[in-house]
Amino acid sequence: xxxxxxxxxxxxxxxxxxxxxxxxxxxxxxxxxxxxxxxxxxxxxxxxxxxxxxxxxxxxxxxxxxxxxxxxxxxxxxxxxxxxxxxxxxxxxxxxxxxxxxxxxxxxxxxxxxxxxxxxxxxxxxxxxxxxxxxxxxxxxxxxxxxxxxxxxxxxxxxxxxxxxxxxxxxxxxxxxxxxxxxxxxxxxxxxxxxxxxxxxxxxxxxxxxxxxxxxxxxxxxxxxxxxxxxxxxxxxxxxxxxxxxxxxxxxxxxxxxxxxxxxxxxxxxxxxxxxxxxxxxxxxxxxxxxxxxxxxxxxxxxxxxxxxxxxxxxxxxxxxxxxxxxxxxxxxxxxxxxxxxxxxxxxxxxxxxxxxxxxxxxxxxxxxxxxxxxxxxxxxxxxxxxxxxxxxxxxxxxxxxxxxxxxxxxxxxxxxxxxxxxxxxxxxxxxxxxxxxxxxxxxxxxxxxxxxxxxxxxxxxxxxxxxxxxxxxxxxxxxxxxxxxxxxxxxxxxxxxxxxxxxxxxxxxxxxxxxxxxxxxxxxxxxxxxxxxxxxxxxxxxxxxxxxxxxxxxxxxxxxxxxxxxxxxxxxxxxxxxxxxxxxxxxxxxxxxxxxxxxxxxxxxxxxxxxxxxxx
Amino acid sequence: xxxxxxxxxxxxxxxxxxxxxxxxxxxxxxxxxxxxxxxxxxxxxxxxxxxxxxxxxxxxxxxxxxxxxxxxxxxxxxxxxxxxxxxxxxxxxxxxxxxxxxxxxxxxxxxxxxxxxxxxxxxxxxxxxxxxxxxxxxxxxxxxxxxxxxxxxxxxxxxxxxxxxxxxxxxxxxxxxxxxxxxxxxxxxxxxxxxxxxxxxxxxxxxxxxxxxxxxxxxxxxxxxxxxxxxxxxxxxxxxxxxxxxxxxxxxxxxxxxxxxxxxxxxxxxxxxxxxxxxxxxxxxxxxxxxxxxxxxxxxxxxxxxxxxxxxxxxxxxxxxxxxxxxxxxxxxxxxxxxxxxxxxxxxxxxxxxxxxxxxxxxxxxxxxxxxxxxxxxx
Numbered sequence: 001x002x003x004x005x006x007x008x009x010x011x012x013x014x015x016x017x018x019x020x021x022x023x024x025x026x027x028x029x030x031x032x033x034x035x036x037x038x039x040x041x042x043x044x045x046x047x048x049x050x051x052x053x054x055x056x057x058x059x060x061x062x063x064x065x066x067x068x069x070x071x072x073x074x075x076x077x078x079x080x081x082x083x084x085x086x087x088x089x090x091x092x093x094x095x096x097x098x099x100x101x102x103x104x105x106x107x108x109x110x111x112x113x114x115x116x117x118x119x120x121x122x123x124x125x126x127x128x129x130x131x132x133x134x135x136x137x138x139x140x141x142x143x144x145x146x147x148x149x150x151x152x153x154x155x156x157x158x159x160x161x162x163x164x165x166x167x168x169x170x171x172x173x174x175x176x177x178x179x180x181x182x183x184x185x186x187x188x189x190x191x192x193x194x195x196x197x198x199x200x201x202x203x204x205x206x207x208x209x210x211x212x213x214x215x216x217x218x219x220x221x222x223x224x225x226x227x228x229x230x231x232x233x234x235x236x237x238x239x240x241x242x243x244x245x246x247x248x249x250x251x252x253x254x255x256x257x258x259x260x261x262x263x264x265x266x267x268x269x270x271x272x273x274x275x276x277x278x279x280x281x282x283x284x285x286x287x288x289x290x291x292x293x294x295x296x297x298x299x300x301x302x303x304x305x306x307x308x309x310x311x312x313x314x315x316x317x318x319x320x321x322x323x324x325x326x327x328x329x330x331x332x333x334x335x336x337x338x339x340x341x342x343x344x345x346x347x348x349x350x351x352x353x354x355x356x357x358x359x360x361x362x363x364x365x366x367x368x369x370x371x372x373x374x375x376x377x378x379x380x381x382x383x384x385x386x387x388x389x390x391x392x393x394x395x396x397x398x399x400x401x402x403x404x405x406x407x408x409x410x411x412x413x414x415x416x417x418x419x420x421x422x423x424x425x426x427x428x429x430x431x432x433x434x435x436x437x438x439x440x441x442x443x444x445x446x447x448x449x450x451x452x453x454x455x456x457x458x459x460x461x462x463x464x465x466x467x468x469x470x471x472x473x474x475x476x477x478x479x480x481x482x483x484x485x486x487x488x489x490x491x492x493x494x495x496x497x498x499x500x501x502x503x504x505x506x507x508x509x510x511x512x513x514x515x516x517x518x519x520x521x522x523x524x525x526x527x528x529x530x531x532x533x534x535x536x537x538x539x540x541x542x543x544x545x546x547x548x549x550x551x552x553x554x555x556x557x558x559x560x561x562x563x564x565x566x567x568x569x570x571x572x573x574x575x576x577x578x579x580x581x582x583x584x585x586x587x588x589x590x591x592x593x594x595x596x597x598x599x600x601x602x603x604x605x606x607x608x609x610x611x612x613x614x615x616x617x
Numbered sequence: 618x619x620x621x622x623x624x625x626x627x628x629x630x631x632x633x634x635x636x637x638x639x640x641x642x643x644x645x646x647x648x649x650x651x652x653x654x655x656x657x658x659x660x661x662x663x664x665x666x667x668x669x670x671x672x673x674x675x676x677x678x679x680x681x682x683x684x685x686x687x688x689x690x691x692x693x694x695x696x697x698x699x700x701x702x703x704x705x706x707x708x709x710x711x712x713x714x715x716x717x718x719x720x721x722x723x724x725x726x727x728x729x730x731x732x733x734x735x736x737x738x739x740x741x742x743x744x745x746x747x748x749x750x751x752x753x754x755x756x757x758x759x760x761x762x763x764x765x766x767x768x769x770x771x772x773x774x775x776x777x778x779x780x781x782x783x784x785x786x787x788x789x790x791x792x793x794x795x796x797x798x799x800x801x802x803x804x805x806x807x808x809x810x811x812x813x814x815x816x817x818x819x820x821x822x823x824x825x826x827x828x829x830x831x832x833x834x835x836x837x838x839x840x841x842x843x844x845x846x847x848x849x850x851x852x853x854x855x856x857x858x859x860x861x862x863x864x865x866x867x868x869x870x871x872x873x874x875x876x877x878x879x880x881x882x883x884x885x886x887x888x889x890x891x892x893x894x895x896x897x898x899x900x901x902x903x904x905x906x907x908x909x910x911x912x913x914x915x916x917x918x919x920x921x922x923x924x925x926x927x928x929x930x931x932x933x934x935x936x937x938x939x940x941x942x943x944x945x946x947x948x949x950x951x952x953x954x955x956x957x958x959x960x961x962x963x964x965x966x967x968x969x970x971x972x973x974x975x976x977x978x979x980x981x982x983x984x985x986x987x988x989x990x991x992x993x994x995x996x
Contacts, residue, residue, distance in 0.1 A: 539963055539965075539986070539989065540963075559838070561837070561986065561989075562837065562838055562841035562985055562986070563814070563837045563838070563840050563841040563844065563985040563986065564837075564985070564986050564987075564988040564989055565861055565940075565984065565985055565986065565987040565988050566816070566988060567813035567814050567816060567861075567862050568813060568862065569877070569878070569936075569937065569940060570874065570877055571625055571877050571883060571885060571890075571891045571892075571893070572885070572889070572890070572891040572900070574877065574891070574893070574898070574933060574936075574937065575891065575898055575900075575923065577936060578929060578932055578933055578936060581932060581936060581988075581991065581992065581995065582929075582932070584988075584992055585992065585995070585996065588992070588996075
């Protein structure tokens with residue numbers, strides 16, 4: 001039996017809004033979102049059992065093989081309801097991580113409801129909770145669902161109570177499914193039809209559609225995903241971006257189900273994609289409102305924001321000759337990442353690279369990983385920095401995103417961004433996490449028991465304290481059980497100083513850091529000790545100093561090397577020794593000169609990686 | 618006109634394995650019944666006659682060196698037989714140098730006399746140290762004093778040249794221990810000393826003990842101090858350094874080793890032995906069992922070979938030459954004048970006129986940092 005109807009009501013652009021249900025799935029990364037989506041595709045018949053590939057919607061590798069990047073940002077599913085009418089369910093994907101709160105909020109704004117999917121063996125995680133709050137702020141109808149009820153370790157009663165407590169519903173309202181076996185998924189689809197409101201909008205008003213995702217495809221250019229709020233967007237329309245006024249021809253309009261299907265248009269409440277031929281996602285920005293160029297709307301939908309980088313880091317190729325490759329790679333990534341910013345930067349220690357701005361630490365990690373994996377680059381990233389506002393005594397104000405920009409003169413105040421952080425953790429770890437947050441200059445806003453043994457803690461913390469190995473620390477102190485979410489909230493004046501690290505009298509720009517005054521000494525000592533271990537002995541004595549301005553706060557010395565010669569070199573040793581020399585000559589290319597000091601790349605990498613781990617040895 | 622050649626014969630046997638040793642050598646238990654020690658020299662002889670065919674007729678053997686392992690474990694008869702086999706297959710130089718390595722406790726006066734009668738001119742004993750606790754750490758089996766006694770016995774038996782090997786920088790060794798070792802050496806009336814800093818080679822028992830934290834890693838600074846101590850004492854006693862780890866009286870230099878360092882041609886016989894002929898290097902299969910099998914089947918025991926590019930040959934020339942007292946010709950230096958000046962400013966090298974030729978030679982400070990100097994000069 002095929003669920004695919006051929007009646008007019010299914011045709012995109014002609015679907016009665018009362019039959020549309022737009023929803024997303026809010027879930028933590030391994031709680032089964034992809035499997036549930038697969039099952040929905042299967043049950044609604046858009047993918048037959050034979051061609052069902054595991055995790056159909058999550059097909060990055062396949063996309064890469066085919067050279068296309070049209071993702072299933074929104075998939076249109078026909079569903080025969082218990083009233084025998086065929087509904088259109090639009091499952092809208094949400095970006096899955098902490099730095100993309102804004103993007104998540106736009107995806108949520110395209111929906112009327114959300115499935116809150118939680119692993120019945122693990123309970124809710126901080127990030128899911130944060131997205132749930134976002135959904136509640138957007139007035140979405142929440143359908144709480146426990147997944148993986150087939151697991152032996154599942155505790156559906158416990159976590160149903162937890163979800164009920166958080167949402168304020170009855171534990172009986174929590175659906176229980178196994179996305180793996182399909183148990184309960186059909187009921188969930190019916191519940192979506194029953195509970196999630198149909199979209200409302202004015203079909204006769206000028207067209208207004210919200211961009212909730214924008215993806216660059218090598219062959220098609222930018223593919224823009226929209227939710228139509230009012231009016232209609234037809235194939236023959238020219239469209240305008242309301243934030244910029246830019247006008248584009250429409251090359252194609254369609255829906256994904258789950259392969260792209262060209263349509264004549266999209267009507268009120270519908271979700272689909274537009275292709276205009278633009279080549280850069282910056283020209284088609286998430287959150288922007290699209291209208292028609294003729295008789296267009298005058299008021300954009302609310303909520304548009306320019307993506308604003310919060311975390312900055314220098315990215316440098318380990319092999320200096322890779323610089324052009326890095327530049328091209330960043331240019332390529334930019335096409336698909338409206339939030340990524342970068343400009344060329346030169347470091348005495350690291351050579352030519354780029355100062356890059358990211359939404360957050362995870363965004364940084366994703367970009368770095370993609371650069372390394374997709375472009376085969378070996379990179380060094382400098383310690384992440386936040387944006388500081390520095391007020392000088394003479395009244396001048398500076399914005400500092402890099403320690404090297406920190407002014408030498410008399411500083412009146414330094415202002416740093418702070419975030420609201422949510423940590424969910426087993427109650428036994430409350431003490432150790434409080435210690436961690438206090439050490440990171442956090443202040444406790446509140447604490448709630450989600451269930452008997454799970455606690456939600458809310459803190460304000462300086463962003464700078466979070467971007468530096470906070471998450472790793474949190475995980476290691478809670479045996480991996482804690483989850484973290486944060487959102488930027490405000491800024492505060494803090495007693496911050498710049499600590500420089502001097503190698504043989506020369507400041508190594510890559511190691512400078514802006515830190516709280518109380519931590520300057522420990523940072524300096526830790527860095528000096530670490531470098532002493534990492535930098536091989538040279539032909540001369542090398543002092544390593546940590547300094548605030550001209551004041552030395554810590555010092556270590558690398559003694560001059562006195563002996564490096566191999567004792568023996570007889571017949572059989574000759575080849576071996578020559579090969580060693582050849583290797584050392586190669587290795588020398590990977591050495592960076594800091595003044596007269598030869599520093600191996602590995603030392604930079606190790607020194608720039610999380611410092612606490614090293615000092616704990 | 619004759620083409621000089623040096624021959625190396627590898628004897629892969631030891632009575633027991635020393636903890637620091639990573640050489641291609643085996644104890645009787647390690648080998649089991651597959652390889653018989655008492656007939657092993659027959660395989661070596663087979664290879665000698667096989668190897669001789671690849672050299673031109675005008676080849677003249679100038680030096681022969683039996684190393685290991687412990688060659689003297691084969692016994693004087695087998696060693697003499699091997700030397701005779703070489704003489705049967707090659708033209709020999711008049712002033713032939715024939716060396717064997719030996720453990721102090723693997724020789725007796727009669728054996729030494731037999732070797733001299735067989736044509737051996739030089740013997741090298743692995744003394745390593747006079748300090749019982751150092752010998753214990755190194756897992757050496759001989760007793761303190763045995764080495765100088767053996768060296769004296771060798772002189773008495775008629776060996777022209779006697780060497781003692783010394784290992785310094787062993788964890789637990791003190792300056793006093795080293796002084797006593799040097800006392801013993803100088804008392805033994807030898808004309809050659811090799812002194813090696815203890816290297817923890819991966820895969821050895823010593824490396825495992827270091828890894829387990831039972832023994833501290835030998836300290837390079839201490840090793841540097843000890844090297845200077847050794848150099849001072851030997852120089853005072855009339856020895857002169859001629860390679861970074863080797864000292865000799867004016868007539869005592871080992872010509873066989875000089876052949877390695879001057880990139881001359883040599884032929885290696887035995888399991889794992891390396892050979893060099895005009896820019897081509899090759900080496901034999903390592904395991905005595907495979908080696909014996911190959912020769913038994915009439916096959917070459919060669920395992921692999923490499924042909925050196927001119928770049929590699931130039932690198933080897935610097936690498937080997939710089940370790941020697943006469944260094945390398947100024948013309949063979951590959952680095953910039955600035956880099957050369959810097960090495961000079963760092964007091965690592967000197968420029969010297971030797972035989973009317975400007976040469977770059979190591980200072981004493983430079984000897985200890987020879988690898989750095991070589992890396993710089995070869996750049």
